[in-house]
Amino acid sequence: MKKSLAVLAFAAAGLASLPALADKYVIDTKGAHASINFSIQHLGYSYLTGRFNNFSGDFTYDPKNVAASTINVTIDTTSVDSNHAERDKHLRSSDFLNVEKFPKATFVSKKIVPDDGDEFDIIGDLTLNGVTKSITIEVDKVGEGKDPWGGYRVGFEGETEIALKDFNITKDLGPASQTVKLELHVEGIKQ
Numbered sequence: 001m002k003k004s005l006a007v008l009a010f011a012a013a014g015l016a017s018l019p020a021l022a023d024k025y026v027i028d029t030k031g032a033h034a035s036i037n038f039s040i041q042h043l044g045y046s047y048l049t050g051r052f053n054n055f056s057g058d059f060t061y062d063p064k065n066v067a068a069s070t071i072n073v074t075i076d077t078t079s080v081d082s083n084h085a086e087r088d089k090h091l092r093s094s095d096f097l098n099v100e101k102f103p104k105a106t107f108v109s110k111k112i113v114p115d116d117g118d119e120f121d122i123i124g125d126l127t128l129n130g131v132t133k134s135i136t137i138e139v140d141k142v143g144e145g146k147d148p149w150g151g152y153r154v155g156f157e158g159e160t161e162i163a164l165k166d167f168n169i170t171k172d173l174g175p176a177s178q179t180v181k182l183e184l185h186v187e188g189i190k191q
Helices: 002-017 085-092
Strands: 023-027 035-042 046-052 055-061 070-076 104-114 119-128 131-146 152-163 179-190
Touching (some): 046 085, 055 179
Antiparallel strands (some): 023 055, 035 179, 055 070, 070 104, 104 119, 119 131, 131 152
16 A cells, blocks of 8 residues: 555656646637738839738647747638739739649748747748748737636737748749748637
């Protein structure tokens, strides 16, 4: 009896010393509390802006161990929306997103590096137009807490910049339009 109590106490002590698992969240796209936006210079005179209307994803987050967090996002590239139907048709063509061949883009985190306070970098693989490249997203935590419906939420904003040619988008838009800025707003609902 003493031996089995000792084993039980040892096992309980071992479990107590394990780090807590990060909480799982689903990105709130149904409530439109998340967005993936983009901007690119137009001829060096102004910015063309747009968004992807349909995407989904989830993430894990532990504020005490941010480095252990993860995120996975799938983007429906056919949902590109620059508020101009003819331009959107061109963006969906093989000149740009090639949505007939690659209707989805994905981002999968590989590493999260805490920075200062509620800031951190997410390093992960972006697959777009059939090409996978490592990118870094600079992220700020916006806030977290209980929502009015009895749930719990946490939100972040992030940005990165990608070169078109890195993702096999070779349409020449001029020297001022070689990179696209991505701006991300993510609110997750704890599961």
